[in-house]
Amino acid sequence: MRRLAALLCALVLLVTGQAALAQKEAPQLVPDVSQRTVEIKFSFTGAELLLFGAILYPGGRVPEKPADIIVVLKGPSQAIKMREKQKVAGIWVNADSIDFRSAPSFYAVGSSRPIDKLVDERTAAIYELGLAKLQLSPSSLNDTTEIDRFSDGLKELQARKGLYLEEPGSVEITDGVLYRARLPLSARVVTGTYTAETFLVQNGRVLAAATREIEVRKTGFERLIGLFAREHDLVYGLAAVALALGMGLLAGVIAGRVGSAFG
Amino acid sequence: MDIYLPIANLSVNALVIIGLGGLVGLLSGMFGVGGGFLTTPLLIFYGIPPTVAAASSATQVMGASVSSVVGHVGRKTIDFQMGGVMVVGGVIGAGIGAVIFRVLERIGQIDTVIGILYVVMLGSIGMLMARESIHALIMARRGERLEARKRRHHPLVSALPLRWRFYASGLYISPFAPLLLGIFSGIITMLMGIGGGFVLVPAMIYILGMSTQLVIGTSLFQILFVTMVTTMVHATTTHAVDLVLAFLLLIGSVIGAQIGGRISMKARPEYLRVALAFIVLIVAIRMALGLGWRPDEIYTVTLQ
Numbered sequence: 001m002r003r004l005a006a007l008l009c010a011l012v013l014l015v016t017g018q019a020a021l022a023q024k025e026a027p028q029l030v031p032d033v034s035q036r037t038v039e040i041k042f043s044f045t046g047a048e049l050l051l052f053g054a055i056l057y058p059g060g061r062v063p064e065k066p067a068d069i070i071v072v073l074k075g076p077s078q079a080i081k082m083r084e085k086q087k088v089a090g091i092w093v094n095a096d097s098i099d100f101r102s103a104p105s106f107y108a109v110g111s112s113r114p115i116d117k118l119v120d121e122r123t124a125a126i127y128e129l130g131l132a133k134l135q136l137s138p139s140s141l142n143d144t145t146e147i148d149r150f151s152d153g154l155k156e157l158q159a160r161k162g163l164y165l166e167e168p169g170s171v172e173i174t175d176g177v178l179y180r181a182r183l184p185l186s187a188r189v190v191t192g193t194y195t196a197e198t199f200l201v202q203n204g205r206v207l208a209a210a211t212r213e214i215e216v217r218k219t220g221f222e223r224l225i226g227l228f229a230r231e232h233d234l235v236y237g238l239a240a241v242a243l244a245l246g247m248g249l250l251a252g253v254i255a256g257r258v259g260s261a262f263g
Numbered sequence: 264m265d266i267y268l269p270i271a272n273l274s275v276n277a278l279v280i281i282g283l284g285g286l287v288g289l290l291s292g293m294f295g296v297g298g299g300f301l302t303t304p305l306l307i308f309y310g311i312p313p314t315v316a317a318a319s320s321a322t323q324v325m326g327a328s329v330s331s332v333v334g335h336v337g338r339k340t341i342d343f344q345m346g347g348v349m350v351v352g353g354v355i356g357a358g359i360g361a362v363i364f365r366v367l368e369r370i371g372q373i374d375t376v377i378g379i380l381y382v383v384m385l386g387s388i389g390m391l392m393a394r395e396s397i398h399a400l401i402m403a404r405r406g407e408r409l410e411a412r413k414r415r416h417h418p419l420v421s422a423l424p425l426r427w428r429f430y431a432s433g434l435y436i437s438p439f440a441p442l443l444l445g446i447f448s449g450i451i452t453m454l455m456g457i458g459g460g461f462v463l464v465p466a467m468i469y470i471l472g473m474s475t476q477l478v479i480g481t482s483l484f485q486i487l488f489v490t491m492v493t494t495m496v497h498a499t500t501t502h503a504v505d506l507v508l509a510f511l512l513l514i515g516s517v518i519g520a521q522i523g524g525r526i527s528m529k530a531r532p533e534y535l536r537v538a539l540a541f542i543v544l545i546v547a548i549r550m551a552l553g554l555g556w557r558p559d560e561i562y563t564v565t566l567q
Contacts, residue, residue, distance in 0.1 A: 218269065241325065243506065251521060
C-alpha cells in the first residue's frame with residue numbers, strides 16, 4: 001500500500017513536472033497551407049502548394065539552437081497491383097507481381113535539413129518521414145527480398161512520374177520563427193483528400209505536429225466528363241459517337257463547299 | 264498549349280495531339296485507310312495508357328471514315344448486303360474482343376498481346392503490300408499492263424456451308440465467310456484500336472473475291488459501324504474513352520484527311536501504295552524493337 005502511494009506520488013510529480021516543462025519550454029506550431037482546395041481544370045499542368053506557418057517559442061525568444069521543420073504531403077492511399085517485366089524468350093513481358101494494400105498515390109516530403117540529420121531511424125519510421133520509411137503494406141505472398149525489390153521499384157517509378165519526391169533543404173526558416181515550404185503537385189495526381197503534415201523537430205525529437213487537409217478535385221468540364229464516363233457510361237458513349245460523327249460530317253461538308261468554290 | 268485529359272488523367276500538349284491526328288488523317292485521306300494502326304502506337308509512345316489510346320483511337324477512326332462513307336453511298340460503291348453481314352460479325356467480334364481484353368488485363372498481358380498483334384499483323388500485311396505494289400510499279404515502269412487478276416474467292420470459302428447471292432458484288436458464296444471476317448475485324452478493333460481496313464481490304468479481294476471498286480466503300484462502311492460499336496463497348500466496359508483526347512485527334516484528322524484526299528487525286532496510285540507499304544512496315548519494325556528492347560519502365564502499377 002505504501003509502495004503504491006509512493007509510486008502514485010512519483011507519477012504525479014513526473015506528469016506535472018513534464019507538463020510544466022512543456023508549457024515553459026516546448027515551442028508550438030501554427031501551420032497553414034496556401035490553398036485548401038486544388039482544382040483540376042482543362043488547363044491543369046500541376047500545382048505548387050505552399051506550406052507555411054510560425055513556430056512559437058516560449059517567451060518569444062529563439063533559442064541558440066533553433067528547431068527544424070519537416071513537412072509531408074500525402075495523397076489518398078490506394079490498393080495497387082505492381083507488375084515487373086522480365087525478358088522471356090526475347091521479349092519483355094510482365095512476369096512477377098506484388099500487391100500493395102495501401103500505397104500513397106502521392107508523397108512529398110520537405111525539410112529544413114536532411115532528415116537523417118534531424119531524427120533517428122526509429123522516429124523516422126514512426127512518423128513515416130522520408131521515402132525509405134514509407135509504409136506500403138505489401139501482401140504476405142512475396143518473400144522479403146522480393147518485397148524490397150518491388151518497394152524500391154515503386155518508389156523510383158513514382159519519383160520519375162513526379163508522384164513521390166523528397167526535397168531536403170526545401171523548407172526555409174526566416175529568423176527562426178517563420179517557415180515556408182513549396183511542394184510541387186504533379187499533373188498526374190489523383191483526386192481526393194490530401195493531408196499536409198508539419199513536424200517540429202528538435203534534438204532528434206518531434207515536439208509538435210499538425211495536420212491540414214487539402215481537397216484535390218476536378219471541376220467544371222473535367223468533373224462532368226469524369227462523372228459521365230463513370231456514372232452514365234451509355235450516355236457518354238453515345239456522346240462520343242455523336243461527336244465523332246458530327247465532326248467528320250461537318251468537315252466533309254465544309255471541304256465539299258470549299259472544294260467546289262475553288263474547283 | 265497544355266490541356267488536361269480527364270480520363271487518361273494527365274496533361275498533354277494539345278498541339279502535339281492535333282498534329283498527330285493531322286498526320287494520321289493525311290495518311291487516311293491519301294490511302295483510304297482509317298489510320299488507327301498509327302494512332303494507337305503513337306499515342307502509347309507519347310505516354311497515354313494503352314487502353315485509353317486504343318479506345319480513343321477507335322472513336323477517331325469512326326469520325327475520320329464517316330464522310331468517306333457518305334461519298335461512297337453517293338457513288339453507289341458499297342455492297343450493303345455484304346457490308347451488313349460483316350457489321351453483324353463485327354458486333355459479335357467486338358463483344359468477344361471485350362472479353363479477351365478483360366481477361367488479358369486481369370492477368371497483366373494486354374500490353375504484350377497488343378504489341379505482338381501489331382508486329383504480326385502489320386508485318387505480314389506490310390510485306391504483302393510491299394511485294395505487290397513494287398511489282399506493280401516495275402510493271403508500270405516497263406510500260407506493261409498488269410494482267411487483271413481473275414476474280415475468284417479462296418477455295419476455303421467454298422468449303423463453308425450455306426450460300427447466298429450477293430447481287431452488288433456478283434458473288435454466290437457462304438455468308439459465313441464475310442461474317443467470320445467481320446468477327447475477326449471486330450476483335451482486332453477492340454484490342455488494337457484500329458479500323459482494320461488494311462486487313463479487310465486485302466481479305467475481301469483475295470479471300471472473298473470482291474471487285475476492287477466495291478471493296479473500299481464496303482470496308483469503310485463496316486469500319487464505321489464496328490468502330491461505333493467498339494466505342495460504345497469501351498465506354499461501358501473499360502471506361503477508357505477520353506472525349507477530350509478523341510476531340511483533339513478528330514480536329515487534326517478531319518483536316519488532315521481533306522488535305523490527304525487532294526494529294527491522292529494528284530499522286531500516282533502505284534507510288535502511294537509503295538509508300539503506304541513502307542509506313543506499315545516501319546511501324547511493325549518499331550513495335551518489334553519495342554518488344555525486344557529493355558523498356559523504360561520495368562514496373563507498371565494498376566489499381567485494384
